[in-house]
Amino acid sequence: RLFPEDKGRIVTIFLLNFFRKYVGYEFTANLEEELDEISAGDLNYKEVLARFWRDFSAAIGETSELRISEVLDRLDEALAPQLYPPREDGSDPRACPVCGSGSLHLKTSRTGGFVGCSNYPECRYTRPIGGEEQGGGDRVLGEDNGDEISLRSGRFGPYVQRGEATEENKKPPRASLPKGWDAATLDLERALMLLSLPREVGKHPEDGQPISANFGRFGPYLMHQKPDEAKPVYANLKDPNDVFEIGMNRAVELVDHKRANPGRGRGSAAKPVRELGEHPEKGGALNVMEGRYGPYVKWEKVNATLPKEMTPESITIEQAVALVEEKAAKGGKKTAKKAPAKKTTAKKTAAKKAPAKKAATKTASGETDA
Structure with missing residues (x-):
């Protein structure tokens, strides 16, 4: 089964409110027909793209001019039946259950959308968009050593808490529910197990x-x-x-x-599976490494994948040299630039020596004439 997540709900309502044309059946059906015509050679794809982008770009321009608060208000109104269902006692479903004076509104953060109190930061009540429908409503699970153990809902999901925040204890013990644990069926015993960790x-x-x-x-x-x-x-x-x-x-x-077997942590280098030795012509270690997609030969900055008929145990240094040379030629690595660099140096040296010889000849000639 598929379960809608908070971000999915927000994106869906956003598209339906601001880009309804592009998620509607008529648009997608017509576009599918046009794609069939393009595939058959009866329609120019550039014309279709140009027409689509002209209208779509205009829609983006209109939406980008809206303030975030305007967008949230529109989404809050559209999601109201799901976010604020009628209460059994007939009270205002938007009233904050903690402070009583604040009003609940849809808000957003880096991690997605959530419902929060309008009296923030004085009141820090929050709950996921799914709210109590997902089993994430606040409830007391029981007591332990005089402390109330409760299940609560935060912007990062459900969690359990021991006691209440006080002046002396501003951050009471908390523990998030692990992936796969259902908040609706959580009991006191399992909550205490979480709070006892590590x-x-x-x-x-x-x-x-x-x-x-x-x-x-x-x-x-x-x-x-x-x-x-x-x-x-x-x-x-x-x-x-x-x-x-x-x-x-x-x-x-x-x-x-x-x-x-620590693996390859960030900043750590992989260890060779087999060391073949130095490159016979250019120097530098030739090693067989184990990669994500299989074994490969590494020489300086060149990585050459081993063919299926070769194994790390059977490959010879001659075969390894051939592989890296072929890969370097295809990839245009620095290895191909080493030879020209040496020639340039040699030419400069020769150019400097030539004038010295000519000068010596002139001097000798001058002495003979004298």
Whole structure:
């Protein structure tokens, strides 16, 4: 099944309000017929493009003159039935449920659209466009050690929170719901599991340092750092539930494997699969590397993919030289410019020496005449 996301809702309503012609059935049907005529050679494609761009460019020009507030007001009005459904008690569906005096309006940020209170920044109430229809409404899940555990909705999605923000504790513990967790079915037990993170899986048997599991920006992971390491090692976990269930044996296996195979992080260089030696004519290391699309030979800035009949183990240095020379010739790399540079230097040297010889001849001639 497909589920509309907040950005998708915003884009759809925007197009329907400001570019209705171009998302309508009649326009797309006529355009399809014109494309068939172009394909059959009965219509000039340049004429179709010119006509389309003339009208479309004018529509863009009109829309670009609108202020963002005007666009948001139009979208807010169009989305009102979905954003502000009638309440059971008959109260104003646009009234802010937190401060009571503010009015809810559609707003936008770098991450997409959301509903927020007009009293911002005094009132910081926000919720996703889907609101309570997506199971993201604020609700109390229960209590733990005297603290109220609640499920809340923010502009970045649903999250759980322990207690309330106070003067002494302006940032109470919070935890976002992992991908795949349904806010509508979340209970107190699972909320407490999230708030208890990071979870210490155990101590690494080699150095006694803890291995911890947690959720991060890119999903669930394990973390371990040896005493002599400048940075910790992070190993990804496939299943979000592994954060709470993975045991020591598997955790040690994953972090050790990641440490032995760090991969190509940002700024790190790949290690050769096989070192073939120096280029016999021009110098520079010839190495076989493993790339995203298969093995290749690397020499200076030239990368030449290995043909299917060659393997990193079987390729010879002669074959590698032939591959990089062929690739350099096709790509116009700097390697082709080295020879002319040497000739230029030689010519300059010869030009300087020639006058010296002539001068010597004249001097000798002058002495003879004398």
